[in-house]
Amino acid sequence: MQTVFYARVSTTDQTIEHQQRQAEDAGHRFDRVFMDDGESGINKKLADRPAGKEMMGYLRAGDSLVVRWIDRLGRNYEDVTSNIRELLERGVIIKTIINGMVFDGSTTDPMQKAVRDALVAFMSAMAQAQGEATKIAQRAGIEHAKAFEGEAKYKGRKPAYNRAQLATVRDGLGHGMRAMELAKQTGLSRSTIYRIKDDYIAAEKALATWGK
Structure with a gap:
């Protein structure tokens, strides 16, 4: 099982180093790091970002993915929810640095899955709204x-x-x-x-x- 960190910044965002330092300060240690620098745009999908595409192909069941927040996995609702759903279905655990959120792809309890999926949908909508603002x-x-x-x-x-x-x-x-x-x-x-x-x-x- 691997712990993976994915960072994405645009030319007007934080630096890659800052995001990684935040993650390490929060106690995370990584087996692999993927970074997209200067890859921005609300309508640009994660699959169209070089490191994002590689990261999605790399993760397997039991792996943990650490991101600053879920908006690193896309900037519009459809892309964020699609990517998170795919990873959770594989059994990947997603962790955010901000607020310390954990989305467990290995859970089989239907109520836990319903709550998890509802929260993902809400946060994905928030990510798009914040990006547009x-x-x-x-x-x-x-x-x-x-x-x-x-x-x-x-x-x-x-x-x-x-x-x-x-x-x-x-x-x-x-x-x-x-x-x-x-x-x-x-x-x-x-x-x-x-x-x-x-x-x-x-x-x-x-x-x-x-x-x-």
């Missing part, structure tokens, strides 16, 4: 930054965070993490975490305005 915020930030091009306008205070930190805060808040936990994880102050929480679009605009 993030894209909207990023587009708003880009449009805001364009307004400054060629014009001597006041940019405002330089952001105290980078894009990887913003992604961590965004995902953590979306999954119910407390500001104190996120401050410790990112090195940001709690007041910065709260400002991002209060207006995520403004946080994206600030990064875009400063060219980050």
Whole structure:
């Protein structure tokens, strides 16, 4: 039985190293690591990502798959639920770093399976909704930054965070993490975490305005 870690980042997301460090800090150790770097897009399936495709072909019954959250296995509802269902049917155990969720593909109890599958469906829908909201915020930030091009306008205070930190805060808040936990994880102050929480679009605009 193997323990596998799969990480995926886009150009505007966390770094691969950050995701792996989070997993190791949570006590996970791996026999094999698969990584897709710069592979993004809500409509891009896991099977179309090189490492994702290889990982899906590698896992067997009894193996454990560790991911930061289930949105690493797809960014739209159909892809996430399809991939998770396939892995669970093989008998693979899926573990998330955020919230410490465990989806046991070896269970045969019908009630446990029903609860598990309902939770997977809910979390998959949340993953797509969050991905779409993030894209909207990023587009708003880009449009805001364009307004400054060629014009001597006041940019405002330089952001105290980078894009990887913003992604961590965004995902953590979306999954119910407390500001104190996120401050410790990112090195940001709690007041910065709260400002991002209060207006995520403004946080994206600030990064875009400063060219980050």
